[in-house]
Amino acid sequence: MDALRPRLLTRFLLPLGLFALLAVVLTIGIFRSKDKGIIVSPLLGKPAPQFALPDLLVPGRTVRTEELKGRWYLLNVWGTWCGECRAEHDMLLRARASGLVPLIGMDWKDDDQQAQAWLRQLGNPYETVVADRSGRAAIDWGVYGAPETFLVNPQGVIVYKHIGALDEQTWTREIVPRVTSGAASKS
Amino acid sequence: MLPELGHFALILALLLAGLQAFFGIGGPLVKRTRWSAAVTPALAGQTVMVVTAVACLMHAFITNDFSVRYVAENSNSALPLFYRVTALWGAHEGSLLLWILLLALWSVAVALRAASLPVSFAARVLGVLGLVSFGFLLFTLATSNPFLRLDPPAPDGRDLNPILQDPGLAVHPPILYTGYVGFAVAFAFAGAAMLEGRLDQAWARWTRPWTTWAWAFLTCGIALGSFWAYYELGWGGFWFWDPVENASFMPWLVGTALVHSLAVTDKRGLFKSWTLLLAILAFSLSMLGTFLVRSGVLVSVHSFAADPSRGMFILIFLCLMIGGALSLYAWRAPLLKSQAGFELGARESFLLFNNVLLVIAAATVFAGTLAPLISDALNLGTVSVGPPYFNPTFMLSMLPLTALLSVGIHANWKRGRLSDSQRTLLLTLVAALVLACGLTFGIYRGGAVLTPVGETLGIWIILSSLVDPVDRWRRGLSLPRAVLGMTVAHIGLGIAVIGLTTVQSFTLERDIALSPGESARVGSYTLRFEGIKRVEGPNYDGVGGTFVVTRGNKPVAVMMPQKRQFWVQRQAISETAIRLDHGNNLLLALGEDVGAGRWSVRVQIRPLVSLVWLAALIMAIGGTLAATDRRYRTSVATAAAKAGSALPEKA
Numbered sequence: 067m068d069a070l071r072p073r074l075l076t077r078f079l080l081p082l083g084l085f086a087l088l089a090v091v092l093t094i095g096i097f098r099s100k101d102k103g104i105i106v107s108p109l110l111g112k113p114a115p116q117f118a119l120p121d122l123l124v125p126g127r128t129v130r131t132e133e134l135k136g137r138w139y140l141l142n143v144w145g146t147w148c149g150e151c152r153a154e155h156d157m158l159l160r161a162r163a164s165g166l167v168p169l170i171g172m173d174w175k176d177d178d179q180q181a182q183a184w185l186r187q188l189g190n191p192y193e194t195v196v197a198d199r200s201g202r203a204a205i206d207w208g209v210y211g212a213p214e215t216f217l218v219n220p221q222g223v224i225v226y227k228h229i230g231a232l233d234e235q236t237w238t239r240e241i242v243p244r245v246t247s248g249a250a251s252k253s
Numbered sequence: 254m255l256p257e258l259g260h261f262a263l264i265l266a267l268l269l270a271g272l273q274a275f276f277g278i279g280g281p282l283v284k285r286t287r288w289s290a291a292v293t294p295a296l297a298g299q300t301v302m303v304v305t306a307v308a309c310l311m312h313a314f315i316t317n318d319f320s321v322r323y324v325a326e327n328s329n330s331a332l333p334l335f336y337r338v339t340a341l342w343g344a345h346e347g348s349l350l351l352w353i354l355l356l357a358l359w360s361v362a363v364a365l366r367a368a369s370l371p372v373s374f375a376a377r378v379l380g381v382l383g384l385v386s387f388g389f390l391l392f393t394l395a396t397s398n399p400f401l402r403l404d405p406p407a408p409d410g411r412d413l414n415p416i417l418q419d420p421g422l423a424v425h426p427p428i429l430y431t432g433y434v435g436f437a438v439a440f441a442f443a444g445a446a447m448l449e450g451r452l453d454q455a456w457a458r459w460t461r462p463w464t465t466w467a468w469a470f471l472t473c474g475i476a477l478g479s480f481w482a483y484y485e486l487g488w489g490g491f492w493f494w495d496p497v498e499n500a501s502f503m504p505w506l507v508g509t510a511l512v513h514s515l516a517v518t519d520k521r522g523l524f525k526s527w528t529l530l531l532a533i534l535a536f537s538l539s540m541l542g543t544f545l546v547r548s549g550v551l552v553s554v555h556s557f558a559a560d561p562s563r564g565m566f567i568l569i570f571l572c573l574m575i576g577g578a579l580s581l582y583a584w585r586a587p588l589l590k591s592q593a594g595f596e597l598g599a600r601e602s603f604l605l606f607n608n609v610l611l612v613i614a615a616a617t618v619f620a621g622t623l624a625p626l627i628s629d630a631l632n633l634g635t636v637s638v639g640p641p642y643f644n645p646t647f648m649l650s651m652l653p654l655t656a657l658l659s660v661g662i663h664a665n666w667k668r669g670r671l672s673d674s675q676r677t678l679l680l681t682l683v684a685a686l687v688l689a690c691g692l693t694f695g696i697y698r699g700g701a702v703l704t705p706v707g708e709t710l711g712i713w714i715i716l717s718s719l720v721d722p723v724d725r726w727r728r729g730l731s732l733p734r735a736v737l738g739m740t741v742a743h744i745g746l747g748i749a750v751i752g753l754t755t756v757q758s759f760t761l762e763r764d765i766a767l768s769p770g771e772s773a774r775v776g777s778y779t780l781r782f783e784g785i786k787r788v789e790g791p792n793y794d795g796v797g798g799t800f801v802v803t804r805g806n807k808p809v810a811v812m813m814p815q816k817r818q819f820w821v822q823r824q825a826i827s828e829t830a831i832r833l834d835h836g837n838n839l840l841l842a843l844g845e846d847v848g849a850g851r852w853s854v855r856v857q858i859r860p861l862v863s864l865v866w867l868a869a870l871i872m873a874i875g876g877t878l879a880a881t882d883r884r885y886r887t888s889v890a891t892a893a894a895k896a897g898s899a900l901p902e903k904a
């Protein structure tokens with residue numbers, strides 16, 4: 067009986083051993099998924115998608131992604147139909163007042179008149195607003211729901227994406243450090 | 254105020270679950286039998302607190318309280334009341350709360366029937382369940398609190414994901430989770446038996462009905478999910494071998510093995526350590542499924558928002574629970590000895606084959622699901638594993654399983670002579686072969702090599718399952734519910750095999766573009782496109798196409814697939830039109846406006862696909878019948894009395 071013991075024990079230890087192996091794989095998996103940027107957007111680290119869209123406020127002007135290159139900018143996707151966009155508006159105005167990084171608005175699937183009225187009433191936080199009437203450009207940018215905000219560096223690469231209303235915390239913790247450290251490393 | 258109350262109730266529930274685990278497991282450990290008296294009150298308190306928390310969150314959803322972050326992220330004031338209620342489990346935090354609620358309800362059910370169990374054993378079972386509850390409550394409070402507030406409150410919510418705005422969502426997750434969580438009971442029974450260091454036939458008899466109930470719920474839940482994916486997502490299929498689907502399928506396969514292995518332990522006192530291992534595995538795979546779906550380590554079509562901190566938490570929890578259970582297993586299982594033996598052709602051998610094949614099937618699914626993860630961890634690059642891997646490997650273990658089933662149910666316990674039933678087996682096999690050939694070549698004309706094989710096996714299962722009940726009925730013998738349930742479930746499996754074989758062999762899929770007035774022929778059906786019109790719903794608008802379907806010259810149906818644009822999330826969802834005709838499942842999904850008034854439309858004709866879901870329902874009914882057998886109600890009391898003497902009873 068006692069001679070049998072060790073052999074028996076190895077057999078019963080096998081499931082535990084296999085599980086330990088699995089746990090190692092899963093741990094590696096978790097750390098890898100962190101590297102992947104939690105799959106916030108497959109566009110992170112990739113060049114900003116190209117668009118050529120009409121300017122909402124300057125009739126006849128077309129804005130292209132290439133024209134925006136060469137400096138940091140925040141691309142904010144919004145629409146007058148979107149309740150949370152109203153909620154983040156004050157934050158956007160404060161962001162503009164800080165003068166840290168220019169805001170480019172992407173007015174998504176919206177009525178031009180309503181959008182212009184909205185900006186007149188609430189104040190315009192944007193340097194430029196493009197009108198994505200069909201929603202095609204937003205699809206290229208991988209927008210899931212408004213509001214969404216993308217931070218693009220001077221090389222035209224998306225370095226950060228925020229889903230939902232932009233808040234003070236995201237601004238000070240995620241956006242300001244990226245822009246200022248990027249500027250410092252350049253000079 | 255109410256959200257804070259809900260948050261507080263959740264904290265109290267955590268503490269009570271901790272007490273439940275402490276008194277339940279600790280009491281018998283330090284030989285304080287009186288401690289067990291505290292277990293049930295702790296469970297009752299925990300349940301009341303969990304119910305309170307769920308009620309508070311539901312109130313926030315119903316009253317559109319967008320100051321609660323979870324509500325603001327998953328609801329909207331334009332959302333109909335029904336979906337505001339189901340939105341509760343529409344995302345990670347709330348579905349976790351649902352999981353906890355169901356676990357509490359299962360625990361209460363066990364506690365209500367615990368009177369027939371030895372006191373210390375019941376305490377241990379509830380203690381283990383308390384430990385599981387504790388882990389999930391801690392996880393919720395630490396990483397996924399649904400009661401967090403937004404300051405300032407959102408003016409309106411981001412709306413429930415449009416894919417989830419469907420009656421299917423109302424029933425699929427609760428039923429699926431009931432199945433998942435139900436395996437926690439078998440796990441707890443296994444844990445208690447290992448802590449006690451004793452496992453007899455009475456143990457198997459207590460565990461059996463719980464396991465069968467959980468299995469029936471899981472069967473139903475998986476089928477509902479498959480049905481929902483078929484008609485709502487419009488991807489054109491009923492099973493995609495997606496990680497999330499696999500996460501529910503692996504516990505089902507192991508759970509099926511467990512149901513059968515428990516039968517052997519119950520009737521013959523064999524397979525003890527194997528049954529224990531399966532009980533641990535079934536629930537471990539349920540928890541692993543939760544981990545895979547929510548941690549973001551695997552990319553899936555319907556995964557929850559990924560968060561590595563959550564992943565780390567669940568992983569640590571998994572290591573403690575599963576690692577603990579398997580360590581206990583390695584320590585205690587060698588002590589369990591089975592004296593009885595059996596011959597090769599006996600029923601025990603067939604059930605052993607069943608178990609081995611089901612576990613192999615689960616292992617192949619497991620390997621395929623984790624392959625991307627493993628290859629990534631070993632820096633072998635990303636691989637993607639799909640149906641070309643899953644379909645053949647899964648069939649490899651399922652073909653012998655279904656073939657052996659028909660023989661196995663006619664085998665006797667212990668004795669290995671099959672000669673008694675040889676004639677019946679041959680007769681049913683020949684009948685099945687004839688019917689299958691008729692179906693394959695007569696009705697559907699052609700098919701792959703394996704088509705007649707699959708059909709034969711499916712029909713054979715049904716015929717040979719019917720032999721014994723028909724025989725009993727003709728001789729005027731009673732049919733116990735357990736046998737009836739087994740028969741019904743096996744017939745369900747036979748129907749599933751027939752349905753799966755047919756649909757895999759004869760599916761037609763076509764993408765066509767039509768302008769109004771044009772017709773197209775797909776298979777034996779003709780479609781005429783009448784035109785497009787606008788549709789509007791409570792929180793969406795969109796377009797609907799009208800198609801007149803005819804077969805021969807007879808009208809079959811007018812089908813109106815829609816494409817809906819949801820206002821808040823601006824997501825386009827295809828609302829497919831589905832019609833059943835002569836066993837064929839017709840599916841139309843409206844595509845895009847391809848210009849010049851032409852619209853693309855996806856047409857799919859899947860013969861007998863409905864049988865697959867029907868079969869799952871039949872299997873679940875079979876499980877329910879078997880789980881409510883009188884044997885478990887009456888014999889539990891006597892078994893408990895015998896168990897007090899600690900002598901394993903002989904069947």
